[in-house]
Amino acid sequence: MNGEPGVSSTLGRRVRDAIDELDFRPNIGARSLRRAGGRTATVGLLLEDVSNPFSSALQRAVEDVAIPRGVMVFTASLDEDPQRERELTRAFSARRADGLIIAPASTDQSYLESEVRAGTAIVCIDRAARRLEVDSVLTTNVAGATAGVQHLLEHGHRRIAFLGDRADITTAQQRYEGYLAALNQAGIAVDTSIVLSDLTSQALAQAAAAELLGRADPPTAVFAAQNLVTIGVARALRQLKQERSVALVGFDDFPLADLLDPGVTVVAQDPIAIGRLAATVLFDRIGGNDAPPATHVVPTRLIARGSGEIRP
Amino acid sequence: MNGEPGVSSTLGRRVRDAIDELDFRPNIGARSLRRAGGRTATVGLLLEDVSNPFSSALQRAVEDVAIPRGVMVFTASLDEDPQRERELTRAFSARRADGLIIAPASTDQSYLESEVRAGTAIVCIDRAARRLEVDSVLTTNVAGATAGVQHLLEHGHRRIAFLGDRADITTAQQRYEGYLAALNQAGIAVDTSIVLSDLTSQALAQAAAAELLGRADPPTAVFAAQNLVTIGVARALRQLKQERSVALVGFDDFPLADLLDPGVTVVAQDPIAIGRLAATVLFDRIGGNDAPPATHVVPTRLIARGSGEIRP
DNA sequence: CTGTTAGCGCATTCAG
DNA sequence: CTGAATGCGCTAACAG
8 A cells, every 4th residue: 555565466456446445544643653753744834924925925835845745734824923833833743743844933942942852853934043953044134135225225315214024023133234234335324213113014014104204304215124014115105196206125025016106126035945945955854864954045136126216 | 631620630730740841742643543533633725826815815714713723724725736636635634634625626526525424524615516515615706796897887888808717617607607697787798709718827817918908899898707817907908008998897806906006996705704704614514513514605895996997 | 475463642441 | 539451543573
């Protein structure tokens, strides 16, 4: 039944006939109980929110690597909730997932040490693991943000606002670092009054952008550090009819960014590459590779579509 | 450990201390092997494509019902591939999923009869099960499409094109039925030269729409029967600079439809309600409800945003 | 090449 | 109320 050698074709047929007749399905749980290594051929995928296009593209890429190997993927959304991260990793652990791909919501993954010791392969994506030695697959956040802000500088802007999501997550911090680096290189002092953080929803980002643009000395350009923030800013610009006068560059691409008017210039991440790489690394670890954990980096790409090329 | 009555607090503490000390995690697979009923506390979710916003919203809703019950969700994309549907249901079956929520890709689900007999709860979503008696949760496809086309008729259109995805899937057929019904009621003869099907990607839809609008006698309005088709048509209209002269109503909402210029009028489905209802029905079945299978219907809602209110 | 046996981790049943 | 014995479905190790 499991395609092992040394079985006569007669017996093989007899077995397969019985399988068909009885609608027999091997019980994977029972199998992994006895089998050496105890693999379950399932992996867990913990994402920020499956309904965010970044996450869903990533999920799709992971599935595309896993399914052909006969491995199933459990997926769940964390919603930036550290407690949910712990609960869900525990649930996966109880199901004996062979590996976990995690986009961390919490700031400390040391609680996973016991899982690692127990032999569960873990790969962190999007955000590096903290206080835990595992592989990570990350985007070039600093360099990408620098490139995005430089793009605005090259188009003549000197007063560029930074709008970001939760300030306590590493990606947001790194993108802010990239923003600072670009301004520094250009010899521009940072004005923290046009640095806005903790915009955790489209609506908050839109409101913050509207307030910002209504001030006496508004910025001539906005750098939005996350896709929902970018969309919120685009909404505010549309609402104030300033989409053709204030420049916008967003970090992370999103569907229809090219169809808006003007098209939204973005520093695109490559969620498909990230997901594929993370899954490949994970299966490599599950396969037994025990080299020291490494950090893999997937580059960003600036896509100019109009909004980022508006001059002040 | 499982919170059963009749255990002294002393022994309870001793057990919990040992659990903490040893990082013990109950093995759900082994548990379900012995436990009466053999539940695994996992359900499978088979979707068209997790990276489609309709599917990912649905997935999120199912997770939101499942996770609080301690049930995990396996998700996979079918890509309209009937063989993948069979392979994946088999994989779920091997993992002893308690239930399956399926958006069918194939036209005949009778192959699932043995699973139903074996006690697996099954709920079909988006498309009704065929040749299999199980619960279904569907959108009011016919009525929704009729409403969408009527909206165009009310705005003075007499020559309305129909652009749909795969003609062999029931939803596309039902939406076409709705289109026919609306034209019939208005006493308009159907012109099959402006009925285009099998537009299985955005790019195909865009090309078909561009060709259609370039003809000698183009339609004054387009009814697009699926979200990717709608986006493809919107791209074609933009490309031909006819987005303000040709009306467009799409079936199924999509993110940023309101931010396009003009906003895209849609017959919105409610994927969150569908997912929540499907999950609720599924858990009800898993819980033992054996009433005859029923078909549940979630209504659509027309959202006017501009593109559907353009007059010929 | 084929049939048999033991035990994976747990819940159930029964004896204390 | 607690401990010990049994078997769920499967694979690994072994005897034929």
